[in-house]
Amino acid sequence: MKLRRIGSIVFIFTLALVFILFYLDSKPSTEVKKKQSVPLPTELNPIVKDRTDQLIQQAAKKGIVVVITDSFRSAEDQDRLYQQGRTAEGNIVTNAKGGESFHNYGLAIDFALETPSGDVVWDREYDRNENGKEDWTEVVQMAKALGFKWGGDWKGFKDYPHLEMNFGLTIADLQNGERPAGTTLTADLETDQQ
Template sequence: MKLKRIGSILFTLTLVLIFILFYFDSKPSTELPKKQSVSMPTELNPVVKERTEQLIQQAAKKGIVVVITDSFRSAEDQDKLYEQGRTTDGNIVTNAKGGESYHNYGLAIDFALETPSGDVVWDREYDRNGNAKADWAEVVKMAKALGFEWGGDWKGFKDYPHLEMNFGLTIADLQNGERPADSSLTADLETDQ
């Protein structure tokens, strides 16, 4: 009888222990994830760089000369640009402070067009190749086919020279240390579209 009782107690304790282990293992953690110290990029993301080169080459095949006027931008440079038109001379050209722009994470470029005389223009109606299509629109179409998003599609503030690849990450994600996955670095798109 004593052995039966001891066996019953051990069985009950085992069930309680299993329940406790299961409960604590499956209970969602209330701890916040520890913030990782992730360094800020110092150059253009390799995929963005590759696609930028492809864009320039594709445009050249159509007689359009694309000039990259800006790419990676440090947070300090972003702050200086943000001050333009606010506390320094010039027009306001950005609403993003340092760390708030995809440029700061190497995920954006700005472009313009070059004329035969070597002038750099932001004329969205310019037609250097004479095919009755605005070169700007042709470049944007090629960029979108390469995976870029265009600032001219934004609601509100339109940034017509801006092209970005955010890889599904928001600025908040990037500020919290997330970066594009390495698998995205091997993604390939056709170069002749």
Template sequence: MKHAKTAFSVLFLLVLGGFLFVWIQREMEFREELEQRPLPSGLHPIVEEKTDELVRQAEAAGINILITDGFRSVEEQNGLHAQGRGSQGSIVTHARGGESYHNYGLAIDFALRLKNGEVVWDTERDGNGNGKRDWFEVAAIAKELGFTWGGDWRHFKDYPHLQMSFGLSISELQQGYRPEDVMD
């Protein structure tokens, strides 16, 4: 009886070891495949759809907005990051290339467009005259559509910024994960 328990234990450990070996091998292959995924080259389709809806709903509220930025390449992001640091201008981002949701097609920036076509970043403006700041009205619409607003951030308020992370961190995106991985 004692030998049967020992034989069973050895067999169990061998099977478990084989299972773990196969699982680790598949996990390594999966991670390698993730790392080789190219970066997106445009807005994610859901972000694009929700952006169009945001523009429509803001217009229905009497607020004309302009999407000033969407997808950004790593090179474009690095150029913006250099602004105010090594090149002229003021600092507009703390994210280097690959560290922004823009680089993965998951973020947009907006501004208000006046009737004369002028574009402004005036967060106090109440152009539709309803007693509410237009900028915050747009942000509220965006949040209802599933965006996260940079104006809600604690340390760095980025009022023009809206993003959809789909539950993915920048670190996960850098590793190759994409929204489709969490939406399946």
């Protein structure tokens, strides 16, 4: 009787062990990606830089002077900016900590406009070229045609000076080590339009 009981316990234990091992082995491998050890960029992505230069040139042809007020931003700089209006003096200008902004991956720029007197303005109604259209709107339209996405289109917090190219990647993708290296703007625009 004792041997039967021990045999039953061993059988149940073995069956449970087989079930557990089978269950663990059958879990999908796509549950959570582990962060890869990929260094953060240290400058603006070459495609983003090229399109930024094109934007400045196209705007200049229309009599609009675009000033890039920010581009690549290190995670440390992002953390300092995040502290503004929280633990540091100033107004809150971002909700992104270091590593949570497309600026940290060289995929975003911020812009403003320059007046004839050399002042830099963020006036979205300003019309330097006096064509009856807001220069800001004209710049945003040119930027979108070049493949940028505009922070003014965001549903929540509107970031009107912000332009980015995410190449189909999310911040989580970038944090997990994915990079747009080797991509072409044409392929990315086709993906974005689908």
